[in-house]
Amino acid sequence: MRALKRILHVEDAADIRKIVEIILVRMGNYTVLQCASGDEAVEKAAAFAPDLVLLDVMMPGLDGPQTLEELRAREGLRDTPVVFMTAKVQSGEVEMLKALGAVEVLAKPFDPATLCSRIEEIWARHHGA
Amino acid sequence: MVPAGLPLNEPQRLDALHGFDILDTPPEEAFDRFTRIAAKILDVPIALVSLVDEARQWFKSRHGLDVAETPRDWAFCSYVVKDDQILVVEDATRDARFADSPLVVGAPEIRFYAGAPLRTRENYNLGTLCVIDRQPRRGLTPQQTALLTDLADAVVNQLYLHKLASELQRAQLAQAQLGAIIEYCGDAVIGKSVDGTITSWNTGAQTLYGYTPDEAIGQHATLLVPPALLGEWERMVDHIAGGEAVEQFETVRLAKDGQEIDVSVSLSPIRDRGGGLTGFSTIARDISQQKQIEKAKAEFVSTVSHELRTPLTSIKGSLGLLQSGVFGELPEAIRPMVDIAYNNSERLVRLINDLLDIEKMEAGKVEFHLEPLDLAALVRQSLAENAGYAVTRGVTLRAVEPLAPARVIGDKDRLLQVMANLLSNAAKFSPAQGVVEVALTQGEGKARVSVIDHGPGIPDAFRARIFQKFSQADASDAAHAGTGLGLSICRAIVERHCGTMDFTTAAGVGTTFYFDLPEVRS
Numbered sequence: 024m025r026a027l028k029r030i031l032h033v034e035d036a037a038d039i040r041k042i043v044e045i046i047l048v049r050m051g052n053y054t055v056l057q058c059a060s061g062d063e064a065v066e067k068a069a070a071f072a073p074d075l076v077l078l079d080v081m082m083p084g085l086d087g088p089q090t091l092e093e094l095r096a097r098e099g100l101r102d103t104p105v106v107f108m109t110a111k112v113q114s115g116e117v118e119m120l121k122a123l124g125a126v127e128v129l130a131k132p133f134d135p136a137t138l139c140s141r142i143e144e145i146w147a148r149h150h151g152a
Numbered sequence: 153m154v155p156a157g158l159p160l161n162e163p164q165r166l167d168a169l170h171g172f173d174i175l176d177t178p179p180e181e182a183f184d185r186f187t188r189i190a191a192k193i194l195d196v197p198i199a200l201v202s203l204v205d206e207a208r209q210w211f212k213s214r215h216g217l218d219v220a221e222t223p224r225d226w227a228f229c230s231y232v233v234k235d236d237q238i239l240v241v242e243d244a245t246r247d248a249r250f251a252d253s254p255l256v257v258g259a260p261e262i263r264f265y266a267g268a269p270l271r272t273r274e275n276y277n278l279g280t281l282c283v284i285d286r287q288p289r290r291g292l293t294p295q296q297t298a299l300l301t302d303l304a305d306a307v308v309n310q311l312y313l314h315k316l317a318s319e320l321q322r323a324q325l326a327q328a329q330l331g332a333i334i335e336y337c338g339d340a341v342i343g344k345s346v347d348g349t350i351t352s353w354n355t356g357a358q359t360l361y362g363y364t365p366d367e368a369i370g371q372h373a374t375l376l377v378p379p380a381l382l383g384e385w386e387r388m389v390d391h392i393a394g395g396e397a398v399e400q401f402e403t404v405r406l407a408k409d410g411q412e413i414d415v416s417v418s419l420s421p422i423r424d425r426g427g428g429l430t431g432f433s434t435i436a437r438d439i440s441q442q443k444q445i446e447k448a449k450a451e452f453v454s455t456v457s458h459e460l461r462t463p464l465t466s467i468k469g470s471l472g473l474l475q476s477g478v479f480g481e482l483p484e485a486i487r488p489m490v491d492i493a494y495n496n497s498e499r500l501v502r503l504i505n506d507l508l509d510i511e512k513m514e515a516g517k518v519e520f521h522l523e524p525l526d527l528a529a530l531v532r533q534s535l536a537e538n539a540g541y542a543v544t545r546g547v548t549l550r551a552v553e554p555l556a557p558a559r560v561i562g563d564k565d566r567l568l569q570v571m572a573n574l575l576s577n578a579a580k581f582s583p584a585q586g587v588v589e590v591a592l593t594q595g596e597g598k599a600r601v602s603v604i605d606h607g608p609g610i611p612d613a614f615r616a617r618i619f620q621k622f623s624q625a626d627a628s629d630a631a632h633a634g635t636g637l638g639l640s641i642c643r644a645i646v647e648r649h650c651g652t653m654d655f656t657t658a659a660g661v662g663t664t665f666y667f668d669l670p671e672v673r674s
Contacts (some may be wrong), residue, residue, distance in 0.1 A: 034496075036462055036465075036466070037468055038466035038470075039462070039469065042465075042466060042470060042473060045473055045478065046469075046478075049478050050476065050478055061341060066159060074650045081458070110457075110465065111454065111457075112459035130463050131461050131462070131464075131465040132465035132468040132469065132497070132501055133465070133469070134468075134472060135469050135472030135473050136475070137467070149641075
C-alpha cells in the first residue's frame with residue numbers, strides 16, 4: 024500500500040478550513056489543497072490529483088453529494104476515496120452518504136488529536152490492509 | 153288511637169316503595185280513574201290510593217277528599233300494610249283501634265273503612281286502595297271484596313307502568329345527552345355495519361371530511377380511505393373483527409374535496425347482547441396541525457443542532473490544537489483553562505447529540521434494527537466496552553453469575569446504548585474502589601437487566617423527576633457531567649422495545665436501575 028500524501032479538503036467554513044489545515048499539515052505532514060466550495064473543488068481537483076478527498080456535506084452552491092458526483096465524472100478522480108465530514112448526523116444519513124460512494128462519514132465536531140489517525144485508518148481499510 | 157306498628161319487612165318495603173318514584177308526583181288520570189270507579193261501584197263518598205312511607209300516608213289519588221296526606225300513625229291503611237290483608241271497619245267509633253283517631257273524631261269523620269293492599273310482584277305492601285264513608289255500613293259482600301281486590305291489583309299494575317314510563321324517560325334523556333355529546337364532540341364519530349357500510353355520521357365527521365350525513369350514510373367506509381392505504385384498512389378491520397379495539401392509530405384519510413388529512417383513529421367493535429359483532433365505531437381526530445408542528449419542531453431541532461455544530465467544530469478544533477502541543481507546550485497557568493474550555497465543548501457536543509436523539513425518538517423517526525438477541529452476550533459485551541471508563545473512575549464492573557439465558561427481540565446498538573448509559577451512571581455514583589454489578593434474570597415471560605451500584609442512593613427530592621429531560625442531581629463536574637437526557641433516552645429506547653424501565657434506591661445503600669424486555673422463545 025502506498026502512503027497517503029495528498030489530501031483535498033472541501034469546506035465552506037473558513038474557521039474549520041484553518042483548523043483542518045493545521046491538523047493535516049502540521050500534525051499529519053500531508054500536502055493539502057483546500058477549497059471553499061464544491062465548484063472550486065471540481066475546478067481544481069484534477070490538477071491537484073489528491074490521494075483522498077475530505078468533503079463537507081452542506082455547502083452553498085454544489086453541496087457535498089453533488090460535488091462527489093462531479094468528481095467521479097472526472098478522469099483520474101473516478102476511484103479517489105472520498106470521506107464526508109458532516110455536522111448533520113441524522114439517522115439514515117450516514118447510510119445514504121455511503122451509498123453515494125463515500126468510503127467513510129466523519130461527524131463534526133471531530134477530535135483534532137485523532138483526526139489524522141482516523142484518516143490513516145480509513146486509508147488503510149480502503150486499500151484492504 | 154292504637155298505632156298499627158311496622159311490618160317485618162319494613163326496610164325492604166320502603167326501598168320497594170321509593171323504587172317506584174311515585175311519592176309526591178302530581179295527580180294522574182290513570183290513577184284517578186280507579187278511585188272514581190271504586191267510589192261509584194261501592195257507593196261511598198271517598199276513595200283513595202294511599203301509599204304509606206316512613207312517616208305518612210300520601211294519596212296518589214283521592215276522590216272526595218281534599219287532604220293530600222296524613223300522619224302514618226293516624227292511618228287505617230297502616231293496619232293493612234302491617235297485616236297485609238284486606239281491612240273492613242264497619243263503624244270506627246265502635247272500634248277501640250280507631251275510635252279516638254283524629255280522622256274519626258274530626259274531618260273527614262270516618263265511620264266506614266274498607267282497604268285492599270297494594271301488593272307488588274315481590275309481595276311488598278305499599279299501601280291501599282281504600283273506600284271511606286261518613287256513615288257506618290255493613291261489611292262488604294264477597295263480590296265487593298273481590299272487586300276492591302281486583303281494582304287494587306289494577307292500581308299496582310298502573311304503578312309498574314308509571315315506573316316503566318319514568319325509566320324510559322330517564323333512558324331517553326340519557327340517550328339524548330349522549331347523542332348530543334357525540335354529535336358535537338368535535339371528533340368525527342362514525343358508525344359502520346359489519347360489512348363496512350356507514351350507518352351514522354356526526355357533525356364532527358361532516359366538518360372533518362366534508363360529506364353531509366345524507367351523502368355519507370349508506371356509502372362504504374373505504375370512501376374515506378386513500379387507495380394506497382386500503383391494505384392497512386383491511387388489516388385494521390380484521391383486527392376489529394377479532395374482537396379487539398384499535399386505539400389512536402395515526403393514518404391518513406381522504407376528504408370529499410380530495411385532500412388527504414392526517415388523522416388519529418380509534419376503532420371499537422359494537423356487539424349485541426349475545427356478544428355477536430353488529431358493526432364498529434370509528435372516532436377520528438384531525439391531527440394535521442399537530443403533525444405540522446411536529447415537523448416544524450423536528451426541522452428546527454435539526455437545523456439548530458447543525459448550526460450549533462459548525463461553530464462548535466471550530467471551537468473544539470482550536471482548543472484541541474492548543475491542547476495537542478502543536479503550537480508548543482502551554483504555560484502552566486493556561487493549560488487548566490484550555491482543558492476546561494475543551495471539556496465543556498465536548499459536553500456541548502454530547503448535549504446536541506442527545507437532544508437530536510431524543511427528539512427523533514419521540515417523533516418515532518428512529519428506525520430500530522430488530523433482531524433476535526442473546527441478552528446475556530449483550531450484557532457481557534456492554535461490560536467489556538464500558539470497563540475502560542469505569543477504571544478511570546476507580547470502579548470495577550462485574551456480572552452477577554449466572555446470567556439467565558434470555559433471548560429478546562431488539563436493536564443491539566440501541567440496547568448497548570442503554571447499557572452504556574446505565575453503567576456510566578452507576579460508575580459515576582459509585583465510591584472509589586466500588587463495584588457495579590449487572591444481573592440478568594427471567595420471570596413471567598420477561599427478561600430483567602439490573603445495574604446495581606453501591607453509591608449514596610438517589611436523593612428523595614430527585615426521584616420523581618429522574619426520567620425527565622435535563623434532570624441532574626449534580627451537574628457541578630463538567631468533565632464527567634451528563635446532559636440530563638441519558639435516562640430519558642434510555643427509557644424511550646426500552647419503551648420502543650415494548651419494555652419498561654424503573655429503579656429502586658436506598659440512601660447509603662445504593663441504586664438499582666433495571667429494565668424488563670419481553671422474552672422470546674428461541
